[in-house]
Amino acid sequence: MSDLPAAQAPRLLSLIPPMTQLNVPYPSTAYLTGFLRSRGIAASQADLALALLLELFSPDGLRQIEQRVQAVPMKKRSASLHCFIENFERYLATVTPAVAFLQGRDPSIGHRICGRQFLPEGPRFAALDNYVDDDNGDPLAWAFGSLGVQDRARHLATLYLDDLADVLRDAVDSRFEFVRYAESLARSQPTFEPLARALAAAPTLVDSTLEKLTLDAVDRSNPTIVLLSVPFPGSVYAAFRMAQAIKAKYPAIVTVLGGGWVNTELRQLKEARVFDYFDYVTLDDGERPLLALLDHLAGQRPRLNLVRTYARVDGQVRYFNSSEPDVPFAEVGTPTWDGLPLDRYLSLLDMLNPMHRLWSDGRWNKLTVAHGCYWKKCSFCDVSLDYIGRYDGAPAALLVDRIETIIAETGQTGFHFVDEAAPPKALKALADELHKRNRAISWWGNIRFEKSFTPELCNQLADSGCIAVSGGLEVASDRLLKLMQKGVSVDQVARVTRAFSEAGILVHAYLMYGFPTQTVQDTVDALEYVRQLFAEGCIQSGFFHRFACTVHSPVGLNPGDYGIKLKPLPPISFASNDVEFFDPTGVDHDRLGKALNKALYNYMHGIGLDEDVRAWFDQRVPKPRVGRNFIARALQAGH
Numbered sequence: 001m002s003d004l005p006a007a008q009a010p011r012l013l014s015l016i017p018p019m020t021q022l023n024v025p026y027p028s029t030a031y032l033t034g035f036l037r038s039r040g041i042a043a044s045q046a047d048l049a050l051a052l053l054l055e056l057f058s059p060d061g062l063r064q065i066e067q068r069v070q071a072v073p074m075k076k077r078s079a080s081l082h083c084f085i086e087n088f089e090r091y092l093a094t095v096t097p098a099v100a101f102l103q104g105r106d107p108s109i110g111h112r113i114c115g116r117q118f119l120p121e122g123p124r125f126a127a128l129d130n131y132v133d134d135d136n137g138d139p140l141a142w143a144f145g146s147l148g149v150q151d152r153a154r155h156l157a158t159l160y161l162d163d164l165a166d167v168l169r170d171a172v173d174s175r176f177e178f179v180r181y182a183e184s185l186a187r188s189q190p191t192f193e194p195l196a197r198a199l200a201a202a203p204t205l206v207d208s209t210l211e212k213l214t215l216d217a218v219d220r221s222n223p224t225i226v227l228l229s230v231p232f233p234g235s236v237y238a239a240f241r242m243a244q245a246i247k248a249k250y251p252a253i254v255t256v257l258g259g260g261w262v263n264t265e266l267r268q269l270k271e272a273r274v275f276d277y278f279d280y281v282t283l284d285d286g287e288r289p290l291l292a293l294l295d296h297l298a299g300q301r302p303r304l305n306l307v308r309t310y311a312r313v314d315g316q317v318r319y320f321n322s323s324e325p326d327v328p329f330a331e332v333g334t335p336t337w338d339g340l341p342l343d344r345y346l347s348l349l350d351m352l353n354p355m356h357r358l359w360s361d362g363r364w365n366k367l368t369v370a371h372g373c374y375w376k377k378c379s380f381c382d383v384s385l386d387y388i389g390r391y392d393g394a395p396a397a398l399l400v401d402r403i404e405t406i407i408a409e410t411g412q413t414g415f416h417f418v419d420e421a422a423p424p425k426a427l428k429a430l431a432d433e434l435h436k437r438n439r440a441i442s443w444w445g446n447i448r449f450e451k452s453f454t455p456e457l458c459n460q461l462a463d464s465g466c467i468a469v470s471g472g473l474e475v476a477s478d479r480l481l482k483l484m485q486k487g488v489s490v491d492q493v494a495r496v497t498r499a500f501s502e503a504g505i506l507v508h509a510y511l512m513y514g515f516p517t518q519t520v521q522d523t524v525d526a527l528e529y530v531r532q533l534f535a536e537g538c539i540q541s542g543f544f545h546r547f548a549c550t551v552h553s554p555v556g557l558n559p560g561d562y563g564i565k566l567k568p569l570p571p572i573s574f575a576s577n578d579v580e581f582f583d584p585t586g587v588d589h590d591r592l593g594k595a596l597n598k599a600l601y602n603y604m605h606g607i608g609l610d611e612d613v614r615a616w617f618d619q620r621v622p623k624p625r626v627g628r629n630f631i632a633r634a635l636q637a638g639h
């Protein structure tokens with residue numbers, strides 16, 4: 001294990017490993033860097049997810065990819081590879097302008113992109129055939145109207161990059177996807193074995209490019225400590241590859257692993273080989289563990305007094321946790337994006353779902369209104385973990401100070417509040433403070449559809465810059481909402497969402513299927529409610545998630561209370577999160593899920609809103625028990 005000489009002042013470098021989102025930096029390094037600097041500690045950051053993509057999707061990158069494609073026998077080439085080889089010169093000529101266009105640096109090329117003669121069109125463009133043609137046979141008119149050159153061009157350029165990502169996957173590295181890399185090696189993987197084997201294998205072009213970028217970033221900032229923050233399982237393998245490269249060239253650099261995936265999945269870590277790559281692994285919010293670690297590395301704190309930190313001692317994994325309070329939310333400082341190339345992020349437009357569009361398109365400053373969730377009761381949610389279960393707010397004046405600092409730094413006035421559920425009281429106070437300072441911003445974020453969002457408050461939030469909200473309706477069924485401890489009912493959701501919509505705020509509903517004891521009848525009824533919510537103008541966007549049972553949720557902790565039995569987990573020495581279960585109802589939720597998604601996709605485009613919901617299913621399902629005017633009546637009752 002590396003320890004710093006006592007006298008050396010630490011220099012920290014926080015890295016975002018691939019793959020994460022590409023339209024804005026994932027916020028973890030911005031938070032950490034802002035916090036460390038607020039304490040006078042030298043800190044810098046780099047986003048290697050973006051850097052990797054820009055390197056691979058450049059003329060030089062494409063030439064290297066082409067060599068790999070040429071090595072694939074003709075018979076084994078996918079349609080993507082054939083198209084790439086046939087149009088290789090055009091890909092070389094168009095990749096730089098297409099990327100610059102998506103970065104917003106070269107808008108005029110949008111006209112050529114829209115003409116559909118400029119970018120080569122591979123298999124991904126077949127998706128356009130699924131769109132409904134307008135009277136002139138134009139499929140994009142349906143999605144973007146007759147104007148909107150920039151939007152159309154962004155969608156086409158995104159399909160073009162999707163094609164290139166498929167080429168990379170088919171010829172270079174089958175584990176590569178736009179938003180995740182080698183995810184299966186880390187998602188709920190009970191042992192380190194698959195990841196260890198992948199890390200011992202010869203590097204692919206993706207790996208070797210990433211290694212080079214990692215060492216370049218290290219050489220630029222000459223850190224004594226490198227922090228790798230892994231938000232999702234799809235960025236874990238890359239983080240280990242990066243640490244491997246750092247340890248091989250600079251064994252004295254202390255490497256630390258943390259982030260959302262670690263906080264969720266590594267709570268039972270026993271695998272000593274993890275520490276061939278990382279000296280320390282920290283759990284939950286990084287601020288306090290890092291301060292303790294810096295003290296320890298400076299020789300001012302015994303190892304025993306580290307905070308929520310794993311280390312390898314005599315070949316064994318040990319967990320150290322002197323329980324010290326976390327740094328209060330009011331004292332974590334303001335995130336900083338200093339050092340991240342904000343003008344190089346890509347505004348992709350691949351989903352026509354309006355809320356997904358906000359996620360992947362545009363540059364939103366990410367900020368939280370509070371730490372954790374003020375409700376922390378939903379039975380499917382990881383409420384036993386710190387990032388949900390520890391609620392801690394900050395005064396509105398401080399939040400608006402942070403907002404103003406961020407605007408001054410980035411020049412951007414759009415904010416995405418990334419809270420799990422921003423509290424209505426705090427949002428109201430925020431709106432009051434923004435009004436008091438006459439500060440114009442736009443913002444969107446997650447909330448709970450609870451009663452305190454009255455029409456007056458929704459209007460006030462719209463005035464303060466709110467353009468969209470998302471919230472969980474989950475399974476639209478009062479029986480299941482109660483079992484979930486969601487704390488809302490269907491008619492209440494109808495009234496609240498309508499109030500937001502009438503205030504001009506886009507509403508997206510998180511929907512769920514496959515919850516324990518959910519019957520086919522429940523599913524049909526839930527879809528009927530959803531149909532009515534769209535038809536009545538309460539919601540404009542939604543997404544159906546399949547319920548997954550996690551070991552940290554109330555369902556996973558007390559399965560008997562929800563009428564299910566967990567399948568036994570194998571012995572765990574590495575990651576753990578999802579757990580399979582037996583549900584005595586025996587419903588084929590996968591099959592039902594296809595119908596739900598099809599219906600929702602159409603509802604979002606205003607199609608099929610008058611049809612009997614049974615028409616979406618490819619099997620006989622019972623008639624909905626819900627009155628056809630249930631939501632309309634609930635809305636009237638609220639007036």
Ligand code: SF4
Pocket residue numbers: 373374375376377378381382383388420421448472
């Ligand atoms: S699902 Fe959302 S509202 Fe419910 S406990 Fe989790 S974070 Fe809070």
